[in-house]
Amino acid sequence: MSWQNERIDMNVYSQGQVDRWVYSTCNLCSVGCGCEIAVKDEQIVGIRGNGKHSINRGRLGPKGENQWQANSSPDRLLSPLIRNELGELVPATWNEAMDLIVNKMKETLERKGPNGIAIYSTGQAFLEDYYTIAKVGRAGIGTHLLDANTRLCTATTEFCLLQSFGADGAPASYDDIDETDTLMLFGHNVAETGTVLHERIMDRKARTGKPYIIAVDPRRTLTVRGADLHLQLRPGTNVPLLNGLLRMMLENGAADEEFIANYTIGFDDMRGALEEWTPERTSEVTGIPVATLLEAGRLLSETPTLVTTTLQGAFQSADATTACVAINNMHLARGLIGKPGSGPLHMAGQPSSSANRTVGGVGTYPANRNPMNPQHLQEMADLWNVEESLLPAGPEKGIEEQLEMIEQDQIDVFWNIGTNPLVSLPNRKRAKAALEKVFVIMQDHFLTETSKVADVVLPAAMWGEKEGTMENADRRINLLRKAVNPPEGVRTDLEILIDFSKRMDFRDKDGQPLIGYSTPEEAFEEWKKVSRGRPSDMTGMTYDLLQKHNGMRWPATAERPEGTVRLYEDFKFPTSTDYAQSYTKNQFTGRALTRAEYEEKQADGRAIFHATRYNPPSEQPGGDFPMWLTTGRLVWHWHTRTKTGRSPYLQAAAPHGYVEVNEADAAKLGIVEGEVVRIVSPRGQIEVPAKIGDAVQPGLVFVPFHFGSWESNQAANDLTADFVDPLSKQPTFKQSACRIEKLRKQHLVAGGETVGYIADKYDMSVDDLLRVNKLDTPYGIQTGQHLEIPISMINVPIQPYSPQRTDFKKTPIKEQG
Amino acid sequence: MSTLYPLFSSVLKEVEQILKETAEMSHPLVVLFRTALEDERQALRNLLPILKQDSPALEDFKKDCSVVYLNDEIVESTFRAWLRAVDWMDHEDSEEAAKLENRFPGIKKTLTEAAAEIENAYGDDTSKYIVPVLYRPQTGGVR
Numbered sequence: 001m002s003w004q005n006e007r008i009d010m011n012v013y014s015q016g017q018v019d020r021w022v023y024s025t026c027n028l029c030s031v032g033c034g035c036e037i038a039v040k041d042e043q044i045v046g047i048r049g050n051g052k053h054s055i056n057r058g059r060l061g062p063k064g065e066n067q068w069q070a071n072s073s074p075d076r077l078l079s080p081l082i083r084n085e086l087g088e089l090v091p092a093t094w095n096e097a098m099d100l101i102v103n104k105m106k107e108t109l110e111r112k113g114p115n116g117i118a119i120y121s122t123g124q125a126f127l128e129d130y131y132t133i134a135k136v137g138r139a140g141i142g143t144h145l146l147d148a149n150t151r152l153c154t155a156t157t158e159f160c161l162l163q164s165f166g167a168d169g170a171p172a173s174y175d176d177i178d179e180t181d182t183l184m185l186f187g188h189n190v191a192e193t194g195t196v197l198h199e200r201i202m203d204r205k206a207r208t209g210k211p212y213i214i215a216v217d218p219r220r221t222l223t224v225r226g227a228d229l230h231l232q233l234r235p236g237t238n239v240p241l242l243n244g245l246l247r248m249m250l251e252n253g254a255a256d257e258e259f260i261a262n263y264t265i266g267f268d269d270m271r272g273a274l275e276e277w278t279p280e281r282t283s284e285v286t287g288i289p290v291a292t293l294l295e296a297g298r299l300l301s302e303t304p305t306l307v308t309t310t311l312q313g314a315f316q317s318a319d320a321t322t323a324c325v326a327i328n329n330m331h332l333a334r335g336l337i338g339k340p341g342s343g344p345l346h347m348a349g350q351p352s353s354s355a356n357r358t359v360g361g362v363g364t365y366p367a368n369r370n371p372m373n374p375q376h377l378q379e380m381a382d383l384w385n386v387e388e389s390l391l392p393a394g395p396e397k398g399i400e401e402q403l404e405m406i407e408q409d410q411i412d413v414f415w416n417i418g419t420n421p422l423v424s425l426p427n428r429k430r431a432k433a434a435l436e437k438v439f440v441i442m443q444d445h446f447l448t449e450t451s452k453v454a455d456v457v458l459p460a461a462m463w464g465e466k467e468g469t470m471e472n473a474d475r476r477i478n479l480l481r482k483a484v485n486p487p488e489g490v491r492t493d494l495e496i497l498i499d500f501s502k503r504m505d506f507r508d509k510d511g512q513p514l515i516g517y518s519t520p521e522e523a524f525e526e527w528k529k530v531s532r533g534r535p536s537d538m539t540g541m542t543y544d545l546l547q548k549h550n551g552m553r554w555p556a557t558a559e560r561p562e563g564t565v566r567l568y569e570d571f572k573f574p575t576s577t578d579y580a581q582s583y584t585k586n587q588f589t590g591r592a593l594t595r596a597e598y599e600e601k602q603a604d605g606r607a608i609f610h611a612t613r614y615n616p617p618s619e620q621p622g623g624d625f626p627m628w629l630t631t632g633r634l635v636w637h638w639h640t641r642t643k644t645g646r647s648p649y650l651q652a653a654a655p656h657g658y659v660e661v662n663e664a665d666a667a668k669l670g671i672v673e674g675e676v677v678r679i680v681s682p683r684g685q686i687e688v689p690a691k692i693g694d695a696v697q698p699g700l701v702f703v704p705f706h707f708g709s710w711e712s713n714q715a716a717n718d719l720t721a722d723f724v725d726p727l728s729k730q731p732t733f734k735q736s737a738c739r740i741e742k743l744r745k746q747h748l749v750a751g752g753e754t755v756g757y758i759a760d761k762y763d764m765s766v767d768d769l770l771r772v773n774k775l776d777t778p779y780g781i782q783t784g785q786h787l788e789i790p791i792s793m794i795n796v797p798i799q800p801y802s803p804q805r806t807d808f809k810k811t812p813i814k815e816q817g
Numbered sequence: 818m819s820t821l822y823p824l825f826s827s828v829l830k831e832v833e834q835i836l837k838e839t840a841e842m843s844h845p846l847v848v849l850f851r852t853a854l855e856d857e858r859q860a861l862r863n864l865l866p867i868l869k870q871d872s873p874a875l876e877d878f879k880k881d882c883s884v885v886y887l888n889d890e891i892v893e894s895t896f897r898a899w900l901r902a903v904d905w906m907d908h909e910d911s912e913e914a915a916k917l918e919n920r921f922p923g924i925k926k927t928l929t930e931a932a933a934e935i936e937n938a939y940g941d942d943t944s945k946y947i948v949p950v951l952y953r954p955q956t957g958g959v960r
Contacts (some may be wrong), residue, residue, distance in 0.1 A: 113954075115955050318845075387959075389942060390959055393946055393950060400894070507959060588852055589850075591887050619902060622906065625906070683905070
């Protein structure tokens, strides 16, 4: 079971008692911790965990504890801004800004039609905002181009679930993690990206010894250090590993033949694709010793229950969707789904990215409706009281495809809501050049790197200043009450969208305003009607019930009034042609299948196995770029630091970027800890201090992606390639090629100078000076000799996240080899 | 013969030419778009005999027609990714890749023209679920 005890984590800065505590949910990461916001004199002054919330029982992560500080940051945007003729962003009234936007929209609709407009939103707003984006975007503007930064973090979750099970929605939940015998964390560094969930896992492990943890990661992360078995694979080899493991499981006789026969289709085709993945071949490609693979195969064959979680190591890698489908195949082959303690739990990257997918602000139509199914569009037309012919049909376009459309002059207006693409998109210089071509509306709390290309900036309210709901990674809808009013001059996302719809005079078939609601709760009530009878049915929820139960997992209906802990307990999957959220895609090329092709599969309520063919990463080390580059998050920061960079504590904990280099590579190159080096990829270069250790394997470097200011030259996405997964269109941030260049100056040794004297002169240790020059002793230098001196040294004092209150090191770690 | 025949016929010629010109290449992105193009080629081969009729029924060719468009939707961006990939890594295929660059916009133009023909001949409502939205005349929304 989950937590034995509550523990209220709290971070308040208040002179005197706070005036009130307001019910809310943490707005960072996808775990979904319950919290309360401290209010004093109508200002947010702190936060504490909600001890009654089953997800966290009062615990908060380091970012969660400090998220409130950004609200009172002195550089909040307090008025709209418009770019003037001199190219400067200057304050404007809301009327001026909205009129400019509406005129530009109308002009574009006239000149290029609805697909001349793209809306690119976020995974950190509220369900009600996303639902309104879906309605305004699809029914109002009529654009097909709705996407979000969820494309960067969670699109693969959606597409692997559509492929295997017919609809979105994580089959397993955190409750299953609490019960499982074996937990496979696949590319999921939960210790740093979901600290409270990790603590929950390790708390149980400390008490009971369970679960047995298999961590799959090319890096030796904090998560790996708490695991029982580490599968340290080479970058870009997720699919070979999974194919090899599943082949072993089938060889071991672990298939649940009855389950396969009764509840699935496609097993034989899937099995055929595994043939080449013998343990030896798998080992050759992944770099994992055969003995380790066999041990993992044995464990996965014998475990009575299994939960597999995935995150960016799976989603942002080559073959992302295919790898996640391979995980689904594994669970289906063993019949380990829809049962307590079992199932795939593909995570989400942001606190409400799942909500955006569910309500149709991104990807498919609201409530898991298939954009290629005429019946589903007719349902939406009826629900929204508009003509079906006005709703765009067909498979969605991801952000990278939209950038290509901009390059080809097909898009004129880009509405950017609550995200900072010029730090978060891969190959960001290309993204910047594209966005410079179009009219960019930016809706945010602060000026960001993306402001450089914004034509209008709208100041939006933050967490704590508005009401609404979010969906976490295990389908739980959590409520957030408004704690304080937004600062004067600032509006909520929902208010902005409703105002826009009014100004555009969007109306339904009866001449009534397209958006008939004016509050978040009214929006939620309308959304509930849209969800009725669909997989994500929320008709059994109300704001009051969400607060009373501390969140509810969909579906929640009259028949399931408390929601649903895990999906598919009846082994019926939403794959019938008329009900499915997708006709699925070709598992290799990503081409959307037609209705006729899908019908031919005759899934009819059964889950679908897919053959998982390996296609290596599109860019691999070689020539001038001999090393792998991977990017990722730190425990201390969230995305592009728009919020966490404004917390003094978090910023002090991780003040700048760095590159993690394996100690063997550092020795070979003569690089020392803290030395500023240049990382060069075919797209660009950055200069950051080196952090040396064994967290990355030889031949691989890691750069955190949070640090993207235009001035500091630390942006990981100046380096990354902009290739995408063929199914989910998620960029493959985890695999690019690069090289390390040393930045050195020369010192000519003068008569009488010693190594100690020279080291002192440049503020270095003697040991570092010797390492830099590959000298064995301090006694061998000669007058007139040239010594190399790093041009800059910066400490890399990234603090380890220590409040892991559970001693998770008591289980010995089994390393490969 | 349907007015669509010459249009799809010219697409088939282009597709076959690209397949021929990339036959020896093995970059992962080439493998990807070639697999899609082979699928597209098969659909075109199924489609063309039907389009030889004067007024073919849409029902008889809508599946293959969609397969052609849905492949084209993914092929061009994968091709452009390959162009970038070989350029960045100074790959041996770099020059050959650049020579193919103009073929894809040509295919898209022809397919857009065909989309308008389909819409004229069979109606907007019918073609909506056959031809992807970005090939069709830009309409939609309640404005």
